[in-house]
Amino acid sequence: MSAIQQERETIQPSLRADRSHGGWLASLLLAAAWLALPSIGVAAEGTGAGPTEYRDIPYIGSRNLVWIVAQLHLLLAGFVLGVPIFAWLCEVIAWRGGEKRYDKLAKEFTKLLTSAYATTALFGGILLFLLVAFYPKLMNYLTDVFFPSFLLYCLLFLLETATLYLYWYGWDAMQHGRKKTLHVFLGFLLNFFALFIMIVPNAWATFQSSPVVISEGTAFERAWAATWNPTWWPINIHRLIANVVLGGYICGAYAGVRYLSVKSQEDREHYDWMGYVGNFIGVFGLLALPFAGYWLMREIYQYNQQMGITLMGGFLSWLFIIQAMLIGVLFLGSNYYFWLGITYRIPGSEAKYRKAMLWMLISLLFCLAVWMTPHSLVASIEEAQKMGGAHHPLLGVLGVMSAKMTVSNLMILITFMSFVMYWRAGKQDTAGWAKLGKAVMGAILVLASIAVIVLGVWGYFVPAIVRINYFSTSQVLIVIFVILTITPLTALLLKSAKTTTEMVWGSMPPRAGYSLVLNAVMVILLMTLMGYARSSSRVHWHVYGVMRDTSPYAYSPALGSASLIMAFCTFFFCILVAFIFWVATMGDKYKAAGGTGKGELPHGIPAMAGGAPDENQKG
Amino acid sequence: MGALGKPIILMVAMYVFLKFVLPYIPGSAPLPSSLIFLYLILTASGIVIYETLSGESKDAFWGPIQRFLTGENIGGLQALRYGVLILFPLLVGWQTYGSTATSDLPPTESRTIHPAPPGEYTGLVNPVPKTPENIMQGKGFYAAFCSPCHGGNFDGKGPAARGFIPAPANFADPTTIAMLQESYLFWRIKKGGVGLPIEGAPWKSAMPRWELELPDEWIWKIIMGEYDGAHQSPRTWE
Numbered sequence: 001m002s003a004i005q006q007e008r009e010t011i012q013p014s015l016r017a018d019r020s021h022g023g024w025l026a027s028l029l030l031a032a033a034w035l036a037l038p039s040i041g042v043a044a045e046g047t048g049a050g051p052t053e054y055r056d057i058p059y060i061g062s063r064n065l066v067w068i069v070a071q072l073h074l075l076l077a078g079f080v081l082g083v084p085i086f087a088w089l090c091e092v093i094a095w096r097g098g099e100k101r102y103d104k105l106a107k108e109f110t111k112l113l114t115s116a117y118a119t120t121a122l123f124g125g126i127l128l129f130l131l132v133a134f135y136p137k138l139m140n141y142l143t144d145v146f147f148p149s150f151l152l153y154c155l156l157f158l159l160e161t162a163t164l165y166l167y168w169y170g171w172d173a174m175q176h177g178r179k180k181t182l183h184v185f186l187g188f189l190l191n192f193f194a195l196f197i198m199i200v201p202n203a204w205a206t207f208q209s210s211p212v213v214i215s216e217g218t219a220f221e222r223a224w225a226a227t228w229n230p231t232w233w234p235i236n237i238h239r240l241i242a243n244v245v246l247g248g249y250i251c252g253a254y255a256g257v258r259y260l261s262v263k264s265q266e267d268r269e270h271y272d273w274m275g276y277v278g279n280f281i282g283v284f285g286l287l288a289l290p291f292a293g294y295w296l297m298r299e300i301y302q303y304n305q306q307m308g309i310t311l312m313g314g315f316l317s318w319l320f321i322i323q324a325m326l327i328g329v330l331f332l333g334s335n336y337y338f339w340l341g342i343t344y345r346i347p348g349s350e351a352k353y354r355k356a357m358l359w360m361l362i363s364l365l366f367c368l369a370v371w372m373t374p375h376s377l378v379a380s381i382e383e384a385q386k387m388g389g390a391h392h393p394l395l396g397v398l399g400v401m402s403a404k405m406t407v408s409n410l411m412i413l414i415t416f417m418s419f420v421m422y423w424r425a426g427k428q429d430t431a432g433w434a435k436l437g438k439a440v441m442g443a444i445l446v447l448a449s450i451a452v453i454v455l456g457v458w459g460y461f462v463p464a465i466v467r468i469n470y471f472s473t474s475q476v477l478i479v480i481f482v483i484l485t486i487t488p489l490t491a492l493l494l495k496s497a498k499t500t501t502e503m504v505w506g507s508m509p510p511r512a513g514y515s516l517v518l519n520a521v522m523v524i525l526l527m528t529l530m531g532y533a534r535s536s537s538r539v540h541w542h543v544y545g546v547m548r549d550t551s552p553y554a555y556s557p558a559l560g561s562a563s564l565i566m567a568f569c570t571f572f573f574c575i576l577v578a579f580i581f582w583v584a585t586m587g588d589k590y591k592a593a594g595g596t597g598k599g600e601l602p603h604g605i606p607a608m609a610g611g612a613p614d615e616n617q618k619g
Numbered sequence: 620m621g622a623l624g625k626p627i628i629l630m631v632a633m634y635v636f637l638k639f640v641l642p643y644i645p646g647s648a649p650l651p652s653s654l655i656f657l658y659l660i661l662t663a664s665g666i667v668i669y670e671t672l673s674g675e676s677k678d679a680f681w682g683p684i685q686r687f688l689t690g691e692n693i694g695g696l697q698a699l700r701y702g703v704l705i706l707f708p709l710l711v712g713w714q715t716y717g718s719t720a721t722s723d724l725p726p727t728e729s730r731t732i733h734p735a736p737p738g739e740y741t742g743l744v745n746p747v748p749k750t751p752e753n754i755m756q757g758k759g760f761y762a763a764f765c766s767p768c769h770g771g772n773f774d775g776k777g778p779a780a781r782g783f784i785p786a787p788a789n790f791a792d793p794t795t796i797a798m799l800q801e802s803y804l805f806w807r808i809k810k811g812g813v814g815l816p817i818e819g820a821p822w823k824s825a826m827p828r829w830e831l832e833l834p835d836e837w838i839w840k841i842i843m844g845e846y847d848g849a850h851q852s853p854r855t856w857e
Binding site: 304305306307309310313314315317318332336339340343344350354357358361362365368369372373375376377378379380381383384385386387388389390391392393394395396397399400460461462463464465509511539545 | 641644646647648649650651652653654657658661662664665668669671672673674677724725727731732733734735736737738741742784785786792793794797798800802803852853854855
């Protein structure tokens with residue numbers, strides 16, 4: 001109140017003095033004063049008696065602002081750290097195999113990376129300022145624990161930036177001979193530094209959830225103990241894979257959007273292929289992601305039962321039903337894209353594989369139905385009475401981990417087989433052992449599926465520890481075994497196979513592009529969802545069990561209001577990425593327009609507007 | 620109807636199965652509408668995915684819908700088109716009204732069954748040795764204090780069970796106590812329904828606060844008796 005009084009005392013005499021200058025000035029000042037009012041709300045708690053512990057900001061609130069900025073920074077960082085992995089792999093494939101189009105693709109990925117890199121750093125800087133301003137006590141504590149790793153992080157950032165500049169700007173100059181080897185080495189270094197740039201801040205975040213605090217020892221020893229906390233490596237692995245998935249799907253979405261808007265057949269072919277590679281990378285990571293997630297949750301449960309139950313059985317457990325839905329859509333979207341590829345890129349294959357696609361689709365939907373069935377159901381009083389509680393007597397068994405693990409493994413197997421089907425389409429085996437090879441692969445697949453289901457059902461009748469430590473692990477190992485057996489066998493078979501139908505790039509329908517965009521949105525939503533889950537699992541602690549949150553925001557936001565922030569972060573991130581990509585490709589578009597002229601393009605209708613090469617060729 | 624016929628029949632068949640067949644399978648019960656809706660959405664998604672896999676199937680699937688909604692010279696279907704165009708928004712409006720209007724019915728619940736235990740209860744180890752005598756004694760205590768609700772067969776069907784909504788937990792179900800550590804059961808028995816944390820409300824539990832009547836040792840023995848009687852094992856990490 002005193003601040004308002006003070007403000008009024010300052011503003012009113014000024015207004016009286018300025019009355020002669022006209023009403024507009026008074027209005028302007030009034031407006032400025034009104035806009036300045038929130039500054040009163042930027043209250044500092046703890047003033048007077050001791051050091052400031054928290055600061056707040058009106059309307060949005062400090063917690064929400066930090067949440068949004070942190071989430072955006074994390075999403076951008078995920079993209080920036082994920083893309084170099086497969087950009088570099090593409091470059092290596094081009095370098096060793098001589099396929100120039102992979103080099104072009106790697107360069108295009110890196111172009112997206114350079115423009116996203118600065119924005120990531122910018123959001124990181126904003127986040128740091130906000131944290132220091134809003135949570136000085138916490139930041140002071142974390143600085144005290146992690147000071148040596150702060151310095152290391154700065155050094156890593158310098159090295160990463162320098163390497164990225166050399167990698168990107170030296171691309172054309174280092175194309176041949178030993179220079180190319182040096183360029184590939186730079187790509188390796190880029191990923192090496194990127195890995196550490198990810199795992200160092202992961203230590204800070206995981207320390208907040210599962211702290212290891214030692215009071216004795218040097219600053220380095222204390223920082224090292226805090227870094228090596230129980231959830232550090234599970235998070236590192238989970239994020240590394242998730243970053244590849246995010247990067248793959250975003251690059252896929254970029255290719256999808258470009259595919260929908262480009263006009264020349266050459267561009268269509270290129271972006272169709274790029275979309276395929278993006279989707280493949282996303283799927284490749286997605287296959288491994290549930291394993292990493294399971295390990296992380298297991299470590300959390302083992303570290304603290306309370307936190308584990310809050311996440312998986314308590315009030316956050318509903319998030320995992322939403323997670324199942326999002327992952328399910330992702331699996332469906334990725335498989336749909338593979339199946340469209342078989343139909344449109346390999347003419348004549350549809351009739352051969354349509355039945356298989358139908359069964360795969362039914363199996364995927366069945367698995368998804370199991371995954372999405374909650375243990376405790378949303379039911380009215382009347383419905384709950386009829387069921388005899390919140391659990392359905394028959395379908396309730398689908399709500400626990402044994403069922404979820406089984407269907408997630410089966411969905412991974414189905415998706416893998418979709419890819420194998422796509423790989424084999426349009427080719428005829430000529431090897432003498434082809435029949436035997438296919439029989440062996442079929443047997444492996446069937447036996448593995450049966451084994452996964454049997455272990456899943458058996459899991460209900462053994463102690464939890466047997467299920468977690470042996471059955472679930474065995475299911476994962478079985479799926480890995482299938483992938484590692486069928487992949488080389490298929491590759492061997494296809495080595496001698498005759499191509500009956502050439503792959504036709506650039507012939508996918510517009511919905512293929514849209515499904516790529518859908519996949520990217522699903523991954524972003526998933527990451528925002530899990531960001532909320534991870535932070536909220538700490539409940540009212542800044543550092544779990546060590547430093548309590550004493551701010552007015554020491555409560556977990558309800559799932560409904562949290563979902564609004566998640567949706568906003570997803571939307572804003574998409575806008576941001578669209579802007580970055582627009583800026584990154586501005587030069588190319590200008591060059592393309594100047595080079596040939598829009599009117600001279602052979603097939604002038606973009607795919608989004610219904611243009612397809614076949615139609616144009618017919619015309 | 621052409622290619623539209625099969626999807627419509629499939630959707631209707633799925634609804635009939637979920638609503639009128641599945642509940643009558645022995646051991647089953649009627650499904651809540653939220654679950655029926657979820658499964659129908661999945662079925663509809665599957666239909667759309669399958670029907671749009673190729674240009675021909677897409678045209679066969681969307682063609683009749685498009686013609687019905689936008690085509691000219693559709694004859695007698697014209698009236699049906701206007702009917703759909705009027706009724707569909709009304710249906711959406713009715714649904715929206717129904718889900719937001721005040722009602723005398725209690726709201727649909729998304730109840731959290733396993734709230735997180737307080738820190739002081741996590742990691743507690745059962746201090747009572749697992750001997751046959753102690754387990755027998757635990758079963759005796761169970762029979763005296765717990766079985767009226769949770770049942771002599773540990774199946775949640777005690778003589779008093781019918782008086783409670785939700786029904787007492789069925790320990791023989793592998794998705795209940797088998798998922799939990801002994802320390803969790805100790806907390807729930809000791810503190811009862813009134814001791815549940817505020818987060819994740821609304822709580823509905825008639826479980827008595829047994830700490831007022833039973834010593835800790837008896838509670839630990841009851842836990843052993845429950846697991847043994849229900850043929851389940853507690854969750855452990857070793």
